[in-house]
Amino acid sequence: MAKRELPKHVYRQRNGIYFQRRGWPSQKFENEFGTPEFWREYAGILTQKDKPRKVVSRNFGALIDSYRKSPRYRNLMPRTGLDYDKHLDFFKEIMGETNPAKMQRKDVIRLRDSNAHKAYFANYSLRVLRILMEHCVDLGWRDTNPARGVPELKTQKRPEREPWPRDLLDAYRQxxxxxxxxxxxxxxxxxxxxxxxxxxxxxxxxxxxxxxxxxxxxxxxxxxxxxxxxxxxxxxxxxxxxxxxxxxxxxxxxxxxxxxxxxxxxxxxxxxxxxxxxxxxxxxxxxxxxxxxxxxxxxxxxxxxxxxxxxxxxxxxxxxxxxxxxxxxxxxxxxx
The missing domain is CATH 1.10.443.10 (Intergrase catalytic core)
Structure with a gap:
């Protein structure tokens, strides 16, 4: 589909069609282009006079705030959400003002390797970043996920868990x-x-x-x-x-x-x-x-x-x- 076939301020991204206009928040269309539902949705966006039209700063701080409001985050188990929060806060602290659209694979690897002395933290951060950057793609802020495919650090395999021996259970009870x-x-x-x-x-x-x-x-x-x-x-x-x-x-x-x-x-x-x-x-x-x-x-x-x-x-x-x-x-x- 050529750009000229799309109406004003509408752009096709890899994962869908978006309304993008300076001073307005980016918005993904729910309906296929050309359908009556699409044109009603397009008209509705243009007539949203009662909604504030503010520029959404495309930095990691805004990306993290958006992710925390998304179903991806809200559907997490409480314990998993607490674990994610540690890494989301870490990202916000070290790169809150930077533009996630400019992050490259080499930047992801550099971030991972900077925490190589804490392999578990480095690998968990990579997993959370991978999910966060997928949300960035969903928002239409970028086309690809630079964290996808980046391997985790190899760590020494932990011994498999075993049940407590009877003597230790007895000692615990005592x-x-x-x-x-x-x-x-x-x-x-x-x-x-x-x-x-x-x-x-x-x-x-x-x-x-x-x-x-x-x-x-x-x-x-x-x-x-x-x-x-x-x-x-x-x-x-x-x-x-x-x-x-x-x-x-x-x-x-x-x-x-x-x-x-x-x-x-x-x-x-x-x-x-x-x-x-x-x-x-x-x-x-x-x-x-x-x-x-x-x-x-x-x-x-x-x-x-x-x-x-x-x-x-x-x-x-x-x-x-x-x-x-x-x-x-x-x-x-x-x-x-």
Missing amino acids: ACPLGTRERLVMELCVGTGQRIGDVLNMRWSNIEDGSVWLRQSKTSKELWVPILPELQAALDAASRHSVFLLTKESGTNRWSYRGASAAIRKVRDRIGALDYDIHSWRYNAACELLEAGCGDDLIASVTGQSPAMVQHYTKKVRQKIRAVRAQQMRTEQSRS
Whole structure:
């Protein structure tokens, strides 16, 4: 389509048709060019006398503000949004006044490499920048995403998580008596097999008829999980001064992830369990269910995991169980 076929102030970009006029905010058309709906939309833009016509500064500050108002950002899980905010604030601080349309691939690589001493931060920043620049393309501010295809820094592979050994779980219980938040959060994680975010969101109203009702924040699955005796003892000893099961030390508000993580790390350090973190308790739940003879479907009915994730969380214990059985069969065969 030649430019002359388009009406005044209308331009075709790689990802659509935009109204672009000096002193007016850029606006993407929702309808195909030439349709009656397009012409009504075009006329509506020209007659927006009641809306302020101000120039939108095309800098990273404005881009980040726009992204935070977009469905891309609003649909993020709360925890993910907090993680993104750290990097968005970082971008705003170091290049808030610069024009994102001028960013090149070499600039993205330079930004990544400037944080090479913090590989995790550098790689996460790259992921967020990739999404941010895709939003820049969607706005029609540029045609291509310079962060797309830029590889992340290679890092040393972390050891795979494993469930807490029985002796360390016993040590944790000895270090955190019934009635403490540290004990209750552990029993909730191990006893229900849920993610820490869902555990921290649990309320007393979620407990009914000896079970915990919940909707997983990540998958939206609704689960009904019977309460184990160890968890029931922790619940019976817990303070009930809030709607939440786990609250801040002074107040009725929900215990934050940061606060819970810091408190649990102190215990882990004290008992020599730094190699095992909060999320490893979810492995304990899945592995204990497997060791009890549960099939994958029964394990998933408690943890809410997909079949593939059940296999992943239990693969080491599963291998040990199978190896024991295999060697038993081998021994029986040699004796026959």
